[in-house]
Amino acid sequence: MDANECNNSENSTTITKQAPSSTISTKVVKLDEIGILISQGAEAKTYETDLYGLKCIVKERFSKAYRHPTLDQKISAKRILQEVRSLNKCKKKGIQVPSLYLVDIGNNRIYMEFIKxxxxxxxxxxxxxxxxxxxxxxxxxxxxxxxxxxxxxxxxxxxxxxxxxxxxxxxxxxxxxxxxxxxxxxxxxxxxxxxxxxxxxxxxxxxxxxxxxxxxxxxxxxxxxxxxxxxxxxxxxxxxxxxxxxxxx
Ligand SMILES: Nc1ncnc2c1ncn2[C@@H]1O[C@H](COP(=O)(O)OP(=O)(O)OP(=O)(O)O)[C@@H](O)[C@H]1O
The missing domain is CATH 1.10.510.10 (Transferase(Phosphotransferase) domain 1)
Structure with missing residues (x-):
C-alpha cells in the first residue's frame, strides 16, 4: 500500500518517509471495494475494513471541487496531521482514543482501531x-x-x-x-x-x-x-x- 507508515506504540508515533517510488505499488485500493461505508460527513467518509486481519476504521478525507487541488491537498494533509497529533497526545496522557494503525497522507486516509x-x-x-x-x-x-x-x-x-x-x-x-x-x-x-x-x-x-x-x-x-x-x-x-x-x- 502506498502509505506513510504510522507506528503507534503506546508512546510514540513515527510517520516514516515514503519508500522510493520504484519499490511501491502505485495502485490505490478503493475503500468502497474493501470496506463498508459507515458514515459520510461533510469532509470525510468513514469505512469499516480489515488491515492484515485486524478489524479497523478508515477515515478518508475527500477533495472539495470548489478548492484548488493543491490547496485542497494541503488542507487535507494539515487536518489529518492535526488529528493524528491530537490522538497521540491524548493516548500518551492515558485518555482513551482509538490507536492509530497507519497514516496514508497521499490518499488522505487514517487507519485506526475499531472500537466495539x-x-x-x-x-x-x-x-x-x-x-x-x-x-x-x-x-x-x-x-x-x-x-x-x-x-x-x-x-x-x-x-x-x-x-x-x-x-x-x-x-x-x-x-x-x-x-x-x-x-x-x-x-x-x-x-x-x-x-x-x-x-x-x-x-x-x-x-x-x-x-x-x-x-x-x-x-x-x-x-x-x-x-x-x-x-x-x-x-x-x-x-x-x-x-x-x-x-x-
Ligand atoms: N474508531 C472507531 N471505532 C468505531 N466506530 C467509529 C470509530 N471512528 C468513527 N466511528 C464511527 O464512525 C462515525 C463517523 O466518524 P467520525 O465522527 O470520526 O467522522 P466524521 O466524518 O468527522 O463524522 P461527523 O460528520 O459526525 O463529524 C462515528 O460517529 C462512529 O459511529
Whole structure:
C-alpha cells in the first residue's frame, strides 16, 4: 500500500518517509471495494475494513471541487496531521482514543482501531429514563468531565465535542473519544470555554432534560486542575454571548 507508515506504540508515533517510488505499488485500493461505508460527513467518509486481519476504521478525507487541488491537498494533509497529533497526545496522557494503525497522507486516509461499542448519544437515548442505568450514567458523565479537563490541560481543543463523538467500549463501558478532525492546540481559556459550550449545546439539543447531566460533567471538569475553574467562569460569558446572538440575531 502506498502509505506513510504510522507506528503507534503506546508512546510514540513515527510517520516514516515514503519508500522510493520504484519499490511501491502505485495502485490505490478503493475503500468502497474493501470496506463498508459507515458514515459520510461533510469532509470525510468513514469505512469499516480489515488491515492484515485486524478489524479497523478508515477515515478518508475527500477533495472539495470548489478548492484548488493543491490547496485542497494541503488542507487535507494539515487536518489529518492535526488529528493524528491530537490522538497521540491524548493516548500518551492515558485518555482513551482509538490507536492509530497507519497514516496514508497521499490518499488522505487514517487507519485506526475499531472500537466495539456504541456512541454516548445512543446510550443516553436508550437509557436516560431507566432507573437501573442512573448510576452508570452519572459515572460516565463524571468520567466525561474529568477526561475533557485532562484534554484541555494538554491544550488540546477537540473542536467538535458532541455525544456522537464519544463511544462506550462494549467490554468495559470505558469512554473513548473520537473525531479529532477539527481539533487544534491552544492554551486560550476562551477556546476551552467554547469547546465546553459546544458540548453543552449538544447536550441540550440532543438530550432532553439533560441540564443535571451537564452540571455533573462541569463539576468533574472543575476538579481536574486549578485553571479549569477559570474556564468555567469564561463559559458563563460565552453562554451570555450565545443568548444575545439568539435574541438579537
Ligand atoms: N474508531 C472507531 N471505532 C468505531 N466506530 C467509529 C470509530 N471512528 C468513527 N466511528 C464511527 O464512525 C462515525 C463517523 O466518524 P467520525 O465522527 O470520526 O467522522 P466524521 O466524518 O468527522 O463524522 P461527523 O460528520 O459526525 O463529524 C462515528 O460517529 C462512529 O459511529
Amino acid at each position: 461499542g456504541e456512541t454516548v448519544k445512543h446510550y443516553l437515548y436508550k437509557n436516560q429514563e431507566s432507573i437501573d442505568h442512573q448510576d452508570q450514567i452519572i459515572l460516565t458523565m463524571k468520567e466525561l468531565g474529568k477526561q475533557v479537563g485532562i484534554i484541555h490541560e494538554m491544550n488540546v481543543i477537540h473542536g467538535d465535542l458532541t455525544t456522537s463523538n464519544m463511544l462506550l467500549r462494549e467490554s468495559t463501558l470505558e469512554l473513548v473519544f473520537i473525531d479529532f478532525g477539527l481539533s487544534y492546540t491552544s492554551n486560550s481559556v476562551e477556546d476551552k470555554a467554547v469547546d465546553l459550550y459546544v458540548l453543552e449545546r449538544a447536550f441540550i439539543s440532543t438530550h432532553p432534560n439533560s441540564e443535571q447531566l451537564f452540571q455533573t460533567i462541569l463539576s468533574a471538569y472543575e476538579l481536574t486542575s486549578p485553571s479549569s475553574k477559570i474556564v468555567i467562569q469564561k463559559l458563563n460569558q460565552v453562554r451570555l454571548r450565545g443568548r444575545k446572538k439568539t435574541c438579537f440575531g
